[in-house]
Amino acid sequence: MVVDSNDFWTHIGLVVLAFAIVVAPRLFAPGHTVNSLIYICGALLVATVAAAARRRTIRRGEDVR
């Protein structure tokens, strides 16, 4: 469950960029609420799991630069 710095920031960058470019412009458009929520939940889960794995990696000294 090792996540190094490059991979962690790649996960964060992807979810944020995709949200900004694709989802956010239509966030409040009618009929898109469920689909927007699905993306936001998925993105938050990616960020949370990646952050937890990153912290674990650093704490265990398994980080490879």
Place this chain on the structure above:
Amino acid sequence: MTHDALPAVPAAPAESGRPPIRAGAALVRWVLQRGVLFVLLLTPVTALLLGLLRIVPNRLGYLALLLAFLALPVWVVWRGTVSSDPDEPVHHLHRYALYALFPYVVFSVVRIPAFYLFAFPYWAPWYLFGNGATGEPVGFASSLVPGAVLYSLQGYSLAMGFYVLFRRHSLLNATLYFGLFIASLYSFVFPVFLMVGARPGPSFHVINYWAHLWMGAAAAFTPVLFGRLWPRLNRRARTVVVAGLAVVWLAPYAFAFGQATAWQPGVERALEQAAFDRVTLQLDGSPTVAAGGQPRYLLTMRLGPREYQTYAHVHKALDATGIQVSGRLTDRTGTLAWCTGNTDQLPATRDVRDPQKYFPVLDRVSYATLTVTCTGPAGPVAPGTTLTIQWTASMILRGERTSQPAQLSGSAQTVVA
């Protein structure tokens, strides 16, 4: 040596000045090593998204594909020459090109059971891709074949993106990238931009996450197979592995094309025939007397319902061409007027590209309004008079795959307005 004799060590510079510069340099290095390569490899998906988002016309998406096709080898050769980092993806592209062949086919293989469980034909979007690229009609091999190629290109591109972006091709990274990020984006993009006429329910999203999780597992396992297991296999074992991989790779295409040939046409014909049988022509309201010299009556008639569902659970409207209505208006004394009306085109939904706008338009066109004019030798009829209207209409009803001539007739009593 005492501590007093140790040379003085200059204090380290303040930490606040370094991180932004290091971060900036790291970002530049990342862009050069991974970012540009990722953008070039992801062009098939980018072109699709830009067309769907209507940021650019579809034809410009294809121009972007061509430019990326030209730029990619130049970039790869240049980075291969100047890069001294052995971990840089450009040195491993030949391996990634092999690994990326399998995740996207696994994505479709694991959706084969969904066809039997949820009547979910996973190849339905391939027709849309093919139609968008070639203009060939949806539902036929002429759009399925190019659509399958485009689907493959997009899946391959996503898989290459994984291997290029991430330093570790671990199961965790693959699960987060494919199983959560790509799946969540898919659950937004397809219903919002692509699935015109469909109402994707929970099963769509469940199948989506299921398939992308397996896609991630395949992306993580393929480097292990070729990097660690393959060197240890003897010739017989390698032959078995190659045969198995070939079966896995061909399975989603063989199943899709097989069902598109054997199952889909029969189901489409049955669905469209049932839709044809439901269509009726009814009088709508009372005839109105038109102003003018010779007595004329205007009848409004409703043709429908035109809405039906395809094999892929897409709501569409039947088309009808060459509509000719004839009839007569009678009262107790006899025939008052002869009626005719014709139209060659009904309002359609085919130009509606936005899924959000589609269903209101479909509701409006589900019943088409036809105006029939009745003209006769008899004098005008007083309002409130009861009349009998008899009509016969001929037309050609058209579905996505089949069409058939139809004769609709009926009669009704009405009161002149």
